[in-house]
Amino acid sequence: MRWDNLAESPATPGDAALFGTSAVTTRTFDTPEFRGITFHEVRARSILNRVPGASRMPFEWTVNPYRGCSHACVYCFARKTHSYLDLDTGIGFDSQIVVKVNAPELLRRQLASRQWQGAHIAMGTNVDCYQRAEGRYRLMPGIISALRDHANPFSILTKGTLILRDLDLLRQAADVTEVGVSVSVGFTDRDLWRTVEPGTPSPERRLDAVRTLTDHGIGCGVLMAPVIPFLGDRPDQLRATVRAIAEAGATSVTPLVLHLRPGAREWFMAWLREHHPHLVARYERLYAEGAYAPRWYQRRITRHVHELAAEFGIGPSSRPGGHRRLPVRGEPESLPAGDEPTQLTLL
Secondary structure, X not given: OOOOOOEEEEOOHHHHHHHXXXXXXXXXXXXXXXXXXXXXXXXXXXXXXXXXXXXXXXXOEEEOOEXXXXXXXXXXXOHHHHHHHOOOOOHHHHHEEEXXXXXXXXXXXXXXXXXXXXXXXXXXXXXXXXXXXXXXXXXXXXXXXXXXXXXXXXXXXXXXXXXXXXXXXXXXXXXXXXXXXXXXXXXXXXXXXXXXXXXXXXXXHHXXXXXXXXXXXXXXXXXXXXXXXOOOOOHHHHHHHHHHHHHOOOOOEEEEEOOOOOOHHXXXXXXXXXXXXXXXXXXXXXXXXXXXXXXXXXXHHHHHHHHHHHHHOOOOOOOOXXXXXXXXXXXXXXXXXXXXXXXXXXX
16 A cells, blocks of 8 residues: 555644544545545544444444445445534545544553453444555554453454454454454445445455455354345345355355435435436335335345355354354344344354
8 A cells, every 4th residue: 555645734623623632633645546535543532332222232332443434335324423523424424534543552441441341342333444544554453452362252344355464363362252253245246336335345355355264263254235126136146146155155144135324325315316217216115114125125135045045055153152143233123023134143
C-alpha cells in the first residue's frame, strides 16, 4: 500500500464537536486504491461497546475499531450509524472513515480492569474490521493479542481476506480461548458482486480465505448474506453459491435475506432505480411492511439453502470446544419455530 502522498490536517472545532474529542487528525491521500477517501483518526475514550439490553443478541459486548467502511456495499445496514456523526449515509459512509487509532491499547487496559468479567466480544457486528484501511493501521493484531493474553473469548465476521495476515495470532488465541470466525459470501455471481459490493475482495477470494483458515485449524463458517431478491435468489444461483461454500470447506452455512433498514434502504433503492428500474415496484411490494422481507420468502430461501447444504455435506464443526452459535450483524431478531437460521459457526 502506498501512503507517500498523504495529506494531514489537525482537528478543527467542527471535528471536535463531530467526534466528541479534540484528538482528531484528518488524512487524505491520492493513491489509486484510496483516492477520494478521508480518514479521521481519533483517540477513543472507550472501545468496549455494550449491546443494548433490549437486544436479543446472545452477546453483550462488541469492539468496532472503525466507523464507515470502504467496502461500499450498497445494502449495508450500518449506514444509518454515520448519521449519528452528522455524516452522509451514502457516499459519506463509504469515504469518511473514522479510525480509533488507540483501540488496541484501550482494549488491553479495559480487559485488565477488575470490573471486566471476561464476556464474549463480537467484532464485525457494525462495519468490517478487516476493511482495506486495516492494512495500513494494523489495529487488529493488537486487538487479537490483547484478547489472547487475557484468554477472552471472541468472534469475527468479515468480508476481508486481510484476516489471513493474522492467522498465527488467531491460532494462538484459539489455544487458550473460544474463537469463532465467519466470512460473509452471499453469492458467487461476479457481475452482481461488482455492482453491490464494489470495495470488497471477490467471492472467490473470500472462499479461498475460508479454505485457508479451515486448513490451518480455524473452523470457519459462511454467512450466506445477503440473498438479494430477484437478483441473486434463482435456484441455480443458490446452488452455485452453496456448492462453492462446500468446496471451500466451510463448517457451516447460514442464509440471510437482504434487509433494508432506514439509511440503507434509501441508498439501496436509489441504486436499484439506476441499475434495475424494472425491479423497483417489486421491491416496494416485497418490503412494504418494513425492513425485512416477508416470512414466507425468508422461509423459502432458508429451506432451499438448508436442503442444498445437506446435499453438499456442509455441517456443524465437530472441533472440541467448538464455536457456539451467535447471530450475524443484521440478522432478524426472531423467526417462527423451525425457521431459525441454523449451523452458524460463531460470528
